[in-house]
Amino acid sequence: MSNLLLRHLEQFGPLPPDEKRALTSLVQRVHEIGADQDIVAEGDRPGDCKVILEGFAFRYKLLGSGRRQIMSFQIPGDVVDLQGFLLGEMDHSVATLTATKVGVIPHNLLLPTTERYPFIARALWQSTLIDSAVFRERLVGIGRRSAYQRIAHLLCEVFLRLQAMGLTNDGSYELPVTQAELGDSLGLSTVHVNRSLKTLRDDGLITLRDGRVVIHHWEGLGAAGEFDPRYLHLTRRLNPAPQSRERETGSSDAH
Amino acid sequence: MSNLLLRHLEQFGPLPPDEKRALTSLVQRVHEIGADQDIVAEGDRPGDCKVILEGFAFRYKLLGSGRRQIMSFQIPGDVVDLQGFLLGEMDHSVATLTATKVGVIPHNLLLPTTERYPFIARALWQSTLIDSAVFRERLVGIGRRSAYQRIAHLLCEVFLRLQAMGLTNDGSYELPVTQAELGDSLGLSTVHVNRSLKTLRDDGLITLRDGRVVIHHWEGLGAAGEFDPRYLHLTRRLNPAPQSRERETGSSDAH
């Protein structure tokens, strides 16, 4: 059940056996949430943390005049509201993209756990720092990259993050986002996302259909998005790197 | 010397006396750095953390074709490279705006300190989460707000952060940035920053000259930038709120 949490946290280094054990009893119950529902909302003071066990979510903020900015997509293994644990009040919302299962970790269990198990505490801290790195990278993209580059970059990022969790398939992965959501994530209009996706498709880099991303040319996509994966700090590759995996003879693949 | 670090960390709640004491001996030496110098650079694996004691700095990343994105401005009290402590390698650089004094905290002292003193560890973690919130807010601005709004928002944010450190003067503060740096921080060209600043000035909201920001109309500026300070989590106001302070009879003040 919280295998996923373990896998997530071990991205940053192995945990000692006793801490692993402690981790497995963190998730007290599982909550099923429908698509397009808030997991936590801005202003909430949650009494527990939520780990995504199945499905996808995103952090967002609403602005005046109905605009929305999505800050990140969250995937299985991610703890979405550590902010609530440490700072009390959420300053943004997290909502589901699809029907989602979340594991619930009560703060009054998490607190003693982080005090007793320093590796767990450290790994959670590291996890929030990776979140931070993801925000920064998005910031760079929106601030200084073209629409085409931003999309390429995002698709690379999500690929590597999903791959680290074992959720990719030979250079393709599930990402049930609409173009409107992509736009809100990248600071673009739906229309422009559509046109840029078309260009990426025409360039033979990717296909995005029915909530599934197929990367036809990993290196090309990375180059298009100026993607440098180091900010994800996936030092311990739990899976082979994408370059060495999804070479399919027919399609143009990475090298 | 590390009074500032204490003040910074106590933004999130008081520390017990013994932890306060431990904190004062963290900074082992002080390093003076000239203007426009990197404090840490992308790719570095620093062996210590740096706290700003005097002066200003900013996080940034360089992109292809010489573009630069500044992710945040850092002020006295900020620890600029906790990322290096927890993740090893820096994925971005931090450079000074002005001549700066930084306190150096060796990792091999910080590590046992965070293990022995849970409140310090927690406060540092909280501090990184506030950084995160700042990145997110910038992200929202660049993604979905106009140039005018972004500038207003940034100036509000820096005001409150400096105020929490006791570094404001009746609605004005030192911020030694050039318009080019502002642009790189907000995803704008220098030219457009200049024009937007002119509009803000003409609207009677602010003046920015010689590295000093004067806020003439706090509420107006906040409204212009859709500024909601909650993301800074400055629950414990160490100074009076700006609204109740800088009412100057002549100029247009908030209310």
Place this chain on the structure above:
DNA sequence: CGCACAATTGAAGCAGCTCAAAATAAGTGG
């Protein structure tokens, strides 16, 4: 004085936006 850097202003161009509508897909109830 004169260099170098920052701020300012003008003018033209464009990346991406908005408005609008058509085409496609995905239910849903009968």
Place this chain on the structure above:
DNA sequence: CCACTTATTTTGAGCTGCTTCAATTGTGCG
């Protein structure tokens, strides 16, 4: 299985906030 509804994708066309290029004006300083 169809008729109807609603959401998403796609395409067209005109518009604009911001960019780029270029030149001018401070302004601090050796």
